[in-house]
Amino acid sequence: MKWGIYATFFGLSMVKFLFTPMGGQVAQLTFMETYISCCLGAIFSASIFYFSASFFMKRAVRKNHEKMAKRIESGTPIEPKRKFTRMNKLIVRMKKSIGIIGISFWAPLFLSIPGGSIIAAKFYGKNPMTFPLIVVGIFFNGLIITSITYLF
Secondary structure, eight states, X not given: OOHHHXXXXXXXXXXXXXXXXXXXXXXXXXXXXXHHHHXXXXXXXXXXXXXXXXXXXXXXXXXXXXHHHHHHHHTOOOOOOOSSOHHHHHHHHHHHHHHHHHHHHHHHHHTOHHHHHHHHHHHHTTSTTHHHHHHHHHHHHHHHHHHHHHHO
16 A cells, blocks of 8 residues: 555645645545545544644734743833734735635635634534534545646
8 A cells, every 4th residue: 555655645735725725636546535634634633733823822912921031021012913914904804895604714724724724623623513614625625636637
């Protein structure tokens, strides 16, 4: 069996799901082998990052406070952090325009599985349909990307 290749596709899909199926034909995998290994990797990564998103958000806040405290005690001038960056504006615009389905389907695909899962959990973590929508989005997007890859 091709366990090493499956593990490679599984691992690559955990990080960047959008481009991983494109290597399926090069690795001499069938359509189903590529689709299943990529979807399983993406779902595994999405579940880890979606359900631990609160930990990552709390950790980021704590690190920011520690950094600010170090700057204050050392006397270094504190430059205010920009709150309205391009990425923040894009994410808020996406949230307002496409809602929970769009964030759950497209954010993990275009941003990355970890980043998109954390953003979906941040905006819609209390909604019980968010994670199932992410999983359905991974299956749907995986089918589209793998089909495009194998057709061309």
